[in-house]
Amino acid sequence: xxxxxxxxxxxxxxxxxxxxxxxxxxxxxYGQYPDALWRAFGxxxxxxxxxxxxxxxxxxxxxxxxxxxxxxxHFALPVPLxxxxxxxxxxxxxxxxxxxxxxxxxxxxxxxxxxxxGALHGVxxxxxxxxxxxxxxxxxxxDGQLCMAVVAVDACECSEQKSLAGEPxxxxxxxxxxxxxxAPTAAGFSIELAxxxxxxxxxxxxxxxxxxxxxxxxxxxxxxxxxxxALSKFQAIQHNVADIAGESALAxxxxxxxxxxxxxxxxxxxxxxxxxxxAKSVTGEAAGxxxxxxxxxxxxxxxxxxxxxxxxxxxxxCWREEFGSEFYWNEWLGQHVAAQxxxxxxxxxxxxxxxxx
Amino acid sequence: xxxxxxxxxxxxxxxxxxxLRLEVxxxxxxxxxxxxxxxxxxxWCAGIDTEFxxxxxxxxWLGVTWPKQYGGQELTALHRYAITEELLVAGAPVxxxxxxxRQSGPLILQCGxxxxxxxxxPRIAAGTCYFALGLSEPGAGSDLAAVRTRxxxxxxxxxxxxxxxxxxxxxxxxxxxxxxxxxxxDEKHRHAGLTQxxxxxxxxxxxxxxxxxxxxVEHFNETNFTDVFVPxxxxxxxxxxGWTQITSELAMERSGPERFLSTFVVLESAFAQxxxxxxxxxQAAVMGRLVARIRALRSMSLGVATLxxxxxxxxxxxxIVKELGTRFEQELIEKLRExxxxxxxxGGADEFQNLLSESLLRQPSFTLRGGTNEIxxxxxxxxxxxx
Numbered sequence: 001x002x003x004x005x006x007x008x009x010x011x012x013x014x015x016x017x018x019x020x021x022x023x024x025x026x027x028x029x030y031g032q033y034p035d036a037l038w039r040a041f042g043x044x045x046x047x048x049x050x051x052x053x054x055x056x057x058x059x060x061x062x063x064x065x066x067x068x069x070x071x072x073x074h075f076a077l078p079v080p081l082x083x084x085x086x087x088x089x090x091x092x093x094x095x096x097x098x099x100x101x102x103x104x105x106x107x108x109x110x111x112x113x114x115x116x117x118g119a120l121h122g123v124x125x126x127x128x129x130x131x132x133x134x135x136x137x138x139x140x141x142x143d144g145q146l147c148m149a150v151v152a153v154d155a156c157e158c159s160e161q162k163s164l165a166g167e168p169x170x171x172x173x174x175x176x177x178x179x180x181x182x183a184p185t186a187a188g189f190s191i192e193l194a195x196x197x198x199x200x201x202x203x204x205x206x207x208x209x210x211x212x213x214x215x216x217x218x219x220x221x222x223x224x225x226x227x228x229x230a231l232s233k234f235q236a237i238q239h240n241v242a243d244i245a246g247e248s249a250l251a252x253x254x255x256x257x258x259x260x261x262x263x264x265x266x267x268x269x270x271x272x273x274x275x276x277x278x279a280k281s282v283t284g285e286a287a288g289x290x291x292x293x294x295x296x297x298x299x300x301x302x303x304x305x306x307x308x309x310x311x312x313x314x315x316x317x318c319w320r321e322e323f324g325s326e327f328y329w330n331e332w333l334g335q336h337v338a339a340q341x342x343x344x345x346x347x348x349x350x351x352x353x354x355x356x357x
Numbered sequence: 358x359x360x361x362x363x364x365x366x367x368x369x370x371x372x373x374x375x376x377l378r379l380e381v382x383x384x385x386x387x388x389x390x391x392x393x394x395x396x397x398x399x400x401w402c403a404g405i406d407t408e409f410x411x412x413x414x415x416x417x418w419l420g421v422t423w424p425k426q427y428g429g430q431e432l433t434a435l436h437r438y439a440i441t442e443e444l445l446v447a448g449a450p451v452x453x454x455x456x457x458x459r460q461s462g463p464l465i466l467q468c469g470x471x472x473x474x475x476x477x478x479p480r481i482a483a484g485t486c487y488f489a490l491g492l493s494e495p496g497a498g499s500d501l502a503a504v505r506t507r508x509x510x511x512x513x514x515x516x517x518x519x520x521x522x523x524x525x526x527x528x529x530x531x532x533x534x535x536x537x538x539x540x541x542x543d544e545k546h547r548h549a550g551l552t553q554x555x556x557x558x559x560x561x562x563x564x565x566x567x568x569x570x571x572x573x574v575e576h577f578n579e580t581n582f583t584d585v586f587v588p589x590x591x592x593x594x595x596x597x598x599g600w601t602q603i604t605s606e607l608a609m610e611r612s613g614p615e616r617f618l619s620t621f622v623v624l625e626s627a628f629a630q631x632x633x634x635x636x637x638x639x640q641a642a643v644m645g646r647l648v649a650r651i652r653a654l655r656s657m658s659l660g661v662a663t664l665x666x667x668x669x670x671x672x673x674x675x676x677i678v679k680e681l682g683t684r685f686e687q688e689l690i691e692k693l694r695e696x697x698x699x700x701x702x703x704g705g706a707d708e709f710q711n712l713l714s715e716s717l718l719r720q721p722s723f724t725l726r727g728g729t730n731e732i733x734x735x736x737x738x739x740x741x742x743x744x
Contacts, residue, residue, distance in 0.1 A: 211362050218741050238738035245737055246677045249363035253656035254649075260367055274652075281649035326646070331638050334645030341625075342632030346386070349628040350446045350621070353648055357367075357659065 028078035029166035073208030080129035094148035165314035199323035247286035284326030365660025396448030404450030414484025428479030448622035461488035468594030491535035551599030572718035617682030673740030
């Protein structure tokens with residue numbers, strides 16, 4: 001980690017602490033959007049981490065952005081920090097970043113929208129925070145080539161609903177929307193890489209949220225007394241907390257590994273996806289186990305809306321499905337390793353599995 | 358508001374580590390194709406082949422991190438890690454020398470006499486001198502402080518009397534490191550007054566009886582000591598320091614690849630079964646999930662090795678690796694049986710079925726040996742401040 005990177009993360013931590021708490025997150029769910037928080041992030045340049053320096057951005061590494069995203073999940077930030085970073089990352093693949101506008105992104109899971117004569121046609125589901133950004137980066141096809149387009153949110157048809165966590169998720173329809181700009185993506189870019197990167201972002205959010213859940217749970221069981229002693233003195237509770245910590249640690253190891261792998265110069269697509277699949281699979285599976293055990297340790301208090309735990313569990317239940325659940329990525333891994341192992345007479349699963357470390 | 362952050366740094370990998378890894382892999386492939394060994398599950402606990410151990414020693418692949426003056430290669434922990442992984446995933450018969458190489462040698466290096474180091478370490482590195490662990494007793498398993506084997510001072514040394522149980526490989530071993538009580542038990546300080554001794558298993562008064570485990574393997578042993586004399590320099594480290602030695606040993610070996618790769622050879626074989634065939638999405642997902650868990654466990658394990666290398670004592674992280682890893686080793690079999698049912702004992706014509714059976718019959722031991730998972734969870738909880 002560079003010194004300048006740590007300064008950015010420390011600045012972010014201060015802003016997160018100053019502007020965001022349990023009440024802010026709950027209020028955001030019920031209509032009180034934290035504008036001051038969002039402005040403060042923008043003013044501090046946090047949204048520009050993945051905008052190249054040549055475009056007046058921070059020019060931060062992939063690792064820095066992912067660390068920032070993971071850190072932001074400690075606070076259950078009810079603003080599209082992760083989406084803005086991802087939007088800029090996608091735009092940078094086509095040389096379209098701008099330090100002026102905040103972009104979210106629309107990444108289709110199956111059928112990409114089509115760009116024809118400067119107008120976009122298609123539908124993308126599950127677009128996060130569309131109503132809170134001014135434009136969207138949209139991966140699309142133009143004459144059969146991969147292309148990045150920028151559209152104004154106002155020009156699109158957005159059917160918005162609330163996610164499990166009360167955050168905006170929209171079905172965005174592009175009915176011949178004129179794009180603000182577009183460009184082909186760089187050679188070597190692929191739908192798989194875009195999808196994988198989005199999955200890695202979500203994996204980091206899950207990992208960050210789980211770190212907070214472990215902290216909440218440890219704090220709660222140390223404070224709460226029943227039967228004349230703290231909950232933490234009961235072996236059943238100790239073992240549950242150990243299980244939570246174990247899954248969180250495993251998830252951290254996986255996302256940290258994946259961040260390192262995708263950051264390596266010359267990392268090929270398969271190695272990147274191998275590491276990403278590992279991260280999304282492990283965090284997705286951990287999400288279920290950690291939330292179940294954390295809620296169990298918290299008793300009724302954890303089931304209340306007022307207490308912070310639900311802000312994290314509801315978010316990770318949504319994030320674990322997005323850009324491929326663990327079921328999707330497990331299947332990819334099984335097929336990929338089988339193909340590699342069977343590719344040659346002396347091919348082995350181990351040779352493939354031990355790659356990209 | 359506290360965050361519990363576990364972080365796993367990447368090891369700085371020297372190209373020589375990967376070269377060594379590939380050299381070991383090639384050697385094992387050759388040995389296997391020449392029929393020198395059949396891949397076995399849980400090979401580090403089940404496969405005794407003293408000739409094979411000698412071959413590894415001749416290659417310079419045992420005691421690799423030790424000083425050259427004691428027969429070592431002065432390589433790094435990562436070199437050892439790579440060798441260990443390749444042996445495990447190949448299912449090579451490495452049980453005979455495993456304990457000696459992994460912990461007895463380092464123990465002697467740390468607190469043995471100079472004479473002991475000169476005599477014993479080169480022979481461990483040569484793959485000809487094997488060690489067993491004398492820790493558990495009929496009345497002391499998880500509660501190791503309850504050991505009753507007693508060592509009393511006699512002229513010129515000590516006399517040891519007691520019974521040790523579950524010592525694996527003792528029947529081929531030259532030595533056993535024996536944990537004995539040298540001071541009367543003080544209930545308020547249960548861990549005090551314990552000492553480790555280096556005992557020659559051919560000493561008068563030692564009798565060894567094999568114990569067959571439920572997988573049919575008879576490597577476990579009951580070892581009885583009746584007034585067994587050991588010289589003064591058989592004391593490892595300081596008298597009364599046994600508990601500290603044991604617990605620091607445990608931290609080092611708790612997070613190695615043998616804590617999650619014991620059944621990998623079965624997964625490798627399963628991928629060989631599906632080669633060239635169309636997998637159902639379900640089968641691909643089940644096997645892919647196992648791949649994801651192994652990769653993540655490996656990241657954690659390598660991270661702990663790096664932290665240890667950098668002078669940290671990641672007790673909680675190490676315990677997590679073993680707790681999750683050993684349960685994973687069991688889970689691997691439980692998941693694969695969905696596609697390959699397991700009903701028959703080993704010894705049949707189908708090698709893959711043999712691996713499945715052998716693993717299943719041995720899997721109860723994975724979460725018991727070297728510290729049960731319940732004990733490990735207690736260690737994790739303590740590390741988090743709950744105890």
